[in-house]
Amino acid sequence: MKKFNFSALFLLLLLTACTSAPWKTTAGQDSEHPALDLETMLPASADAGNQQSYPKMELSGQMLYTFLLADIAAQRGQLELASQAYLELAKTTRDLRVVRRSAQLAYESHQVEPTLEAFNLWHELEPNAPMPRQMLATVLLSRGRMEEARPFLVGLLAANSNDVGRTFLQFYPLFGRYADKQAIYKMLLELAQPYPRVAEVHLVLAQAARAANLEADALREVHEARALRKDWDAPVILEVQLLQTKKPAEALAVIKSFLKEYPEAHEARLFYARNLLEGKQYQESRLQFQQLLKAKPDNAELAFAIALLSIQLGELDRAETELNATLKAGKKNSATVHYYLGQLQEAKKHDVGAMQEYQQVMDGEYLFPARMRISYLLVKANRLDEAREMLHKTQAKNNQQQVQLILTEGQVLRDAKFFDKAFQVLTRGLDKFPNHPDLMYETAMMADKLGKASLFEDLLRKLIKAEPGHAHAYNALGYSLLDRKVRLEEAMKLVEKAHELAPEDAAIMDSMGWGYYLTGNLSKSVEFMRRAYAVYPDPEVAAHLGEVLWQQGSRDEASAIWQENLKKNPDNTVLKAVIKKFLP
Numbered sequence: 001m002k003k004f005n006f007s008a009l010f011l012l013l014l015l016t017a018c019t020s021a022p023w024k025t026t027a028g029q030d031s032e033h034p035a036l037d038l039e040t041m042l043p044a045s046a047d048a049g050n051q052q053s054y055p056k057m058e059l060s061g062q063m064l065y066t067f068l069l070a071d072i073a074a075q076r077g078q079l080e081l082a083s084q085a086y087l088e089l090a091k092t093t094r095d096l097r098v099v100r101r102s103a104q105l106a107y108e109s110h111q112v113e114p115t116l117e118a119f120n121l122w123h124e125l126e127p128n129a130p131m132p133r134q135m136l137a138t139v140l141l142s143r144g145r146m147e148e149a150r151p152f153l154v155g156l157l158a159a160n161s162n163d164v165g166r167t168f169l170q171f172y173p174l175f176g177r178y179a180d181k182q183a184i185y186k187m188l189l190e191l192a193q194p195y196p197r198v199a200e201v202h203l204v205l206a207q208a209a210r211a212a213n214l215e216a217d218a219l220r221e222v223h224e225a226r227a228l229r230k231d232w233d234a235p236v237i238l239e240v241q242l243l244q245t246k247k248p249a250e251a252l253a254v255i256k257s258f259l260k261e262y263p264e265a266h267e268a269r270l271f272y273a274r275n276l277l278e279g280k281q282y283q284e285s286r287l288q289f290q291q292l293l294k295a296k297p298d299n300a301e302l303a304f305a306i307a308l309l310s311i312q313l314g315e316l317d318r319a320e321t322e323l324n325a326t327l328k329a330g331k332k333n334s335a336t337v338h339y340y341l342g343q344l345q346e347a348k349k350h351d352v353g354a355m356q357e358y359q360q361v362m363d364g365e366y367l368f369p370a371r372m373r374i375s376y377l378l379v380k381a382n383r384l385d386e387a388r389e390m391l392h393k394t395q396a397k398n399n400q401q402q403v404q405l406i407l408t409e410g411q412v413l414r415d416a417k418f419f420d421k422a423f424q425v426l427t428r429g430l431d432k433f434p435n436h437p438d439l440m441y442e443t444a445m446m447a448d449k450l451g452k453a454s455l456f457e458d459l460l461r462k463l464i465k466a467e468p469g470h471a472h473a474y475n476a477l478g479y480s481l482l483d484r485k486v487r488l489e490e491a492m493k494l495v496e497k498a499h500e501l502a503p504e505d506a507a508i509m510d511s512m513g514w515g516y517y518l519t520g521n522l523s524k525s526v527e528f529m530r531r532a533y534a535v536y537p538d539p540e541v542a543a544h545l546g547e548v549l550w551q552q553g554s555r556d557e558a559s560a561i562w563q564e565n566l567k568k569n570p571d572n573t574v575l576k577a578v579i580k581k582f583l584p
Contacts, residue, residue, distance in 0.1 A: 079109035087114055096125050107135065115139055130159055141174035146187055153191055165200030168192070172204045181212035199228035203235050210242060218242055233258070233268035240271070266292060273305075282312050300331035308340065316348050339366035342373060351377050368394065368401055372408060379412050387412055403429065403436055410442055419449050437467050441476070448480060456480065471501035471508065479511045482518055491515060506536030514544055522552050533561075539569040543578040550582050559583065 074082035083105035089095075090102035103118035116139060123132040133152050140149035153171060160167045168191075175184045185208040192201045206221035219242055225235035236258045243251035255272050259265060273288035286309040293302040303326045310319035323344065327337045342357035355377050361370035371394040378387035391409050396402040406429035413422035426443040433439055444459035460477040463470055478494030481487050495511040502508055513528030529545040542565040549558035562579050569575060 074105065079105055080111060083109045083111060083114055083118075087118055090118060090121055094121070094125065096122070099125060103132070103135070107139070112139065112143060128159075130156070133159070137171060138174055141171065142177060144178040146175070146178060146183065150187065150191075157191065157195070164195050165198045168195075168198070168201050168204045172207065175208075181208070182214070185209050185212045185214065185217070197228060199225045199232060199235070202228065203238065206235065206238055210238070215242060231262050231265070233262070233265040233271075236265075236268055237271045240275075244275075263291075264295070266295060277309070282309050285309060286313070298329075298331065300326055300329060303329070304332050304337070304340075311340070311344055311347070316344055320344055333364060335361045335364040335366055335370075339370050342370065346373070346377075351380060368397070372404070375408060375412070379415065384412065384416050399433065403433055403439060407438060407442055410446065414446065414449075419446060422446050423450055435466060437463055437470060440466075441470070441473060444473075445476065448476075453480075453484075469501060471498045471505065474498035474501070475505075475508045475511050479514070482511065482515050485518065488515070488519060492519065504535070506532045506538070506541065509535070510541050510544060513548065517544075517548050517551070522548060526552060537565070539565045539572040539575040543572075543575045547578055547582070 083102065086098060086102035086105050090099040099118065099122045103115065103122050106114040106118045116136065119132045119136045119139070122129070123136060126132065133155050137149045137152035137156060140146075140152070156167055156171070157164055172188070175188075178184055185205070188205055188208050192205055195201045202221045202225035206218045206225065209215075209218035209221060219239065222235045222239045222242065225232070226239070229235075236255065240251045240255050243254065255268060255275075259269055259272065262268070269288055269292055273285050273292065276282075276285035276288060286306055289302055289306045289309065293299060293306065296302060303322065307319050307322035307326060310316075310322055320341070323337055323341050326332050327334060327341075338357045338360040342354045342361070345351075345354035345357055355374055358370040358374045358377075361367055371390060375387045375390045375394075378384075378390060388409060391405050391412075394405060396405055406425060410422045410426045410429070413419075413425060423443070423446045426439065426446055430436070430439045430443050440459050440463040444456050444463070447453075447459065448456040457477060457480075460473050463473045464477075467473065474494045475498035478491045478498060481491035481494070492515045495508065495515050498505075498508045499512050509528050509532035513525045513532060516522075516525035516528060525548045526545075529541070529548050533541050533545050542561050546558040546562045549555070549561070562575065562583075565572075565575055566579065
């Protein structure tokens, strides 16, 4: 059999592989297993510097077959088969070019042991190369094999002695899969011993100590990091996070003191601004965002945040000016700005202006909510048919939005007192989504409105079975029985269960009070009714409270409550009926 020169043929096959099947793959990759691109990671002189060390051997028929098999498999995306073939060749030839290709394919095919075998071989052949050492540490740590990774981490740190801080920061996230956080902290402490003057090392130690619930150690390491790099905001932010829960005043003092000394520390200021926002300290939060905007006047996100804070503070004219300025600058998505301008116009009671703003939301995440607001404003303007048409034209991106459209149309029809039509819309929706709790509940309530007591009860019992924590299902069923004055003992058990699940809900407190009234416990009834009325002074709650007070003998108070609510709600049928009953 004719013999071939192995080195020349290998270069030809490798060139074919590189042009027909690029080494960089992105499909199916994730943050723990990023694509591996040796072409960019290896130095340009890597091959040139190793030409003399490449093995001189003849290419056998079996080797040629394996090369072709591996190359064709790689071109067809069969990475596991390709990597197995290349690993066999790598062990046979010990040619560094084959070994590299083998390591890459094994890694990209997500095979742990072949990956380790290939990179170990690479490390053996090229012991000073950073790439195999780095990849061995990465793969071992990602699998929680800390002790096996230790020598490679030590080597990486030693090889990068001029940039130890960045190396520490890069490999710390790889410990994430390891459950024993204290073991991680202990290993990092050992790795850190030769580098006591590196701020980044102390920051990583602080993060690891925090993950291990060693707060005192975390604070000590944070202080070390801050002492080594006084103007660095990362350890300051971590210190604030460590102090926030137990010592909020001290945490606040730390960040304020740092910003006073280093006013240009933008990350720390942004962190502070967001924390103030979460704490609903809107005025101070806006001041911090304004300082950030001064430093970065073209940052549309900061300008937009300031405008939203102005809305939150009720400074609507100022917010409108700020939002329009953001829109004019053209650096923030216009659909988002128009949506919030619509919200602002609604807050100012300018419904026409609000609708005009919402109509300019043509795409993006706010398209659906903008359409929903337009529908609401059309209903408010007594343009019911247009509102329904808008809902029908709105395309839902998922089942949740589809259900929301159905529920909204049902509510629109119910509010317009088209109960039959509302029931039809909800029933069709329930046919499509038979187990959706909101659809079951709303369909049940509409069935009750239409006197379909059996269907109402069946739906609510089905809902309770599917969602045993649904307080309003228990309450609706219990109150319906109370209202019809049937099965009072069962009704009380249902509303008591609802109260157990949602003790602060005013509607449920009202049901409890009404149940005690019907079962003759007036003092308990008044107690619950007063609590319900204090939380939610609804005309129907007022009607019930007045009736109980009347029966208890407090007729003047009952009459005063009725008359006060009648002025505010002159068309409420429940309130008018109870007044007519006792004050004919």
